Amino acid sequence: MIIIVVLLLVSLLVLILWTYCQLNKGICKFSGHLVGKVVIITGANTGIGFETAKDLAQRGALVIAACRNVEKGKSAVNQIIKLSRNSDVHFMQLDLASFASIKKFVEGVMGMVSRVDILINNAGIYTSTNDKTEDGFLIGMQVNYLGPFLLTSLLLPLLRASAPSRIVNVSSMLYRFGDINFDNFENMSRFNSFTVYSTAKLFTMLMTIELDRQLQGSRVTVNCLHPGIVSTNIINNINIKIIKIVLKFFKSFYKNSWEGAQTTIYLSVSPDVEYKSGCYFKDCRVANVTPKAQNLVAARNLWDISEKLVKIK
Template sequence: MVDLISFSLVLIILGVILKIYIKLSVKHNGCYKCLVGKTAVVTGSNTGIGYITALDFAKRGCKVILACRNKVKAEAAVFEIQKETNNKNVIYKHLDLSSFKSIRDFAGDFNQMESKLDILVNNAGGIGFENKFTDDGLQVILQTNYAGPFLLTHLLLDKLKKSESGRIVNVAALAGRLAGNIDLNDLNKHPKDATGFYSPVQTYKNTKLCNILFTIELAKKLYGTNVTTNTLHPGIIDTNFLLTIPFFRKLIQFIGKFYFLTPLEGAQTTIYVALSNDLEGVSGKLFDNCREVGMYSNAKDPNMAKKLWEISEKWCKIEENEKIR
């Protein structure tokens, strides 16, 4: 009995030490840039790190467009941000990344109403546990996490070029590193695990690697312009994303409350990449915990990034005048 109590105390002490280490390891962006006169679009910004990112921009005086699918949650987020920042230039625009029509409608409205775009944060993403396809013929998570942001970026690029220094921030994840060497020709089919069943986790990992490959190729195409693009791993965060996990949900949520980063902590790298003066002119890089890290080994093949780009143009039906050259 005494040994059991001693063992439990050791576990508790180790758990507390780990908690302290995690908290002390988190870096904050430390950027004091004013964004008055700037315009930003943040996708998936009604909750989690997207919400914190939008809130931070609004505090700096930025015009912030919350590009979200859920109108009720987005309007509530706008209300809270306006209330906290007293910035009335925070608005909601409907955007469903699983619909190319919705993306084109959003971009068409933005391009008509706004003179420029200074920051585009492709933050929205998720994981789906059913192998469903969109009306555009793509796997839902593949389109939401990757192909949708790919199209959106194309359609908003002209406005980004109107900025003095446009920035595109693609929120990826460490999961991209765990995707392995993916088969680009099989991405929109039925990713399977070792048992032969559909694997939503593999699908999610694939999309995050695609975000990184997209960033690498986009940076090459934007070379010599005033627009830069970078990608990042925000950390493992305690957000509503955990509610989508069907297995061991309660256990993961319990662990998450204690050990995972808060949305405020998790948003720091996004904010850093979007605003830091140290990154002026820096493009095509990967960041983690507010610092540049080495590119994942499975993302270093330039031919893979180029091939994915060509496939994505076909998926998204990019017209000739919309292509980024």
């Protein structure tokens, strides 16, 4: 009898938690158009990126889908064109694991468009190996942080010239587990995959607040977000057994890709955040962050170090 009561109580608590999660999923309710606007979104061929690109294309924007895989990228663009009925959606190859590819991509963008209104740094990777890129950095650190840093830095002139414009950085609540020590930036092989990923997401948070400081008065806003726990390939690649078990247990609580894209879309289009910058969002609302993600000195130091590492100065 006691066991039955306990099981019923646990079931009730799970039901209450599930209901709470469903009711608190943020949804972008703004339906305005983006005709005449140019959007760049990385990782647009799958998951959150695909749903975001599709939504912004449906609003009439010229969308540049920046993807590493040519075949998958072109296929996604064809799907988006068909679903959105907007033929102004374009594939451009971009490999964030290659600084040369990023520079080539930016040159291509500048030759194609004269403005960029919205830059969405969406692409991310969770890898179980500590492989290094051609530039000498751990692939998880370069794709999740250094690559987007270089891409954003190189596109800043266009974003400034197109103001009011927006930069949206997809981070993760896992930033809380990141390491803020920059001394061994180039020697992170001692870190496990989880720490590399969470540190890269923490660096994304710090990049956001430092860039916000630099952009004061420019009418270019920059914000970051946690999309929620979304059923994507990143979750499938996690190799820490206990985390995988927990994630599998709560699978029914996950957001689908459309739900996971809502905060990104909100930050890209909503007039509610036209003047909001340097903030961290979750479920289309400003969320609290830990002190290390608000460390202005660390953010400035990280920016200076990052500029040297990607060799833009």
